[in-house]
Amino acid sequence: MAGAGRRYRYVGPTDGQASVPDAPEGWPIRSLVDLDTYLAAADPRDRDEPFTYVIDLGGTLRLAPRRSEHVACAGGGEVLGAGEIAFAGERGGWVVTEVSNHSTGYCPGPISWAAVAGALDKAGICRPECFTAAVVFRHCLDCGERNLVRDDDYICALCGAELPEDVEPRMMAQPSTDQRSR
Structure with a gap:
């Protein structure tokens, strides 16, 4: 799986990327034993809510507490996926109860x-x-804002411009500083 799939680079705010050196990378989950170990060591409050996750370029799931930045969980690198994930214990293992691609950084x-x-x-x-909850993101061509599209409403939340319906934000060139200030 290494290198398979579309790669996502960090497109979020610079303060998120600046937090990377001060935060540990997400815990690699390669087996049920890894997940058991991570969840046993997690703060009990963290187990009651979804975790931040990324899929690194090697195809490994990495977990961090929900309040963690995805870019820190990824060690600052590109990912194959990112979002939030929740688990429930079942006899003989764990099951994913919720999983999304909700990551405004990637x-x-x-x-x-x-x-x-x-x-x-x-x-x-x-x-x-x-x-269980798929999110669609779009990049505003007018103001440069990253948008989370809700209810098929392709309108920029910041400037009100129409958003492209078929282009993901990382595929778009970032607007220049002049364009952002219009």
């Missing part, structure tokens, strides 16, 4: 599910057939 498309599913399968973790 803005992964719903097609990143293939990398997420592959990482979960490789680790032996039961999973749903698709994201």
Whole structure:
């Protein structure tokens, strides 16, 4: 799986990337034992909410507490997927109860599910057939803002411009400083 799938680079705010040196990378989950170890060591409050996750370029799931930045979880690098994930214990292992691609730092498309599913399968973790909550991101061509599209409303939340319906934000060139100040 290494190198498979679409790569996502960090497109979030610079303060998120600046936090990388001060935060540990996400814990690699390559097996149920790794997940057991991580969850046993996690703060009990963290186990009650979804975790931040990334899928690194080697196809490994990495977990961090929900309040962690995705870019820190990824060690500052590119990812094959990112979002939030929750687990429940079942006899003989763990099952994913919720999983999304909600990461405003990486803005992964719903097609990143293939990398997420592959990482979960490789680790032996039961999973749903698709994201339980898939998010669509778009980059505003007028003001440069990253947008989370809700209810098929392709309107920029910052400037009100129409958003492209078929282009993910990381595929767009970042507007120049002059364009952002218009």
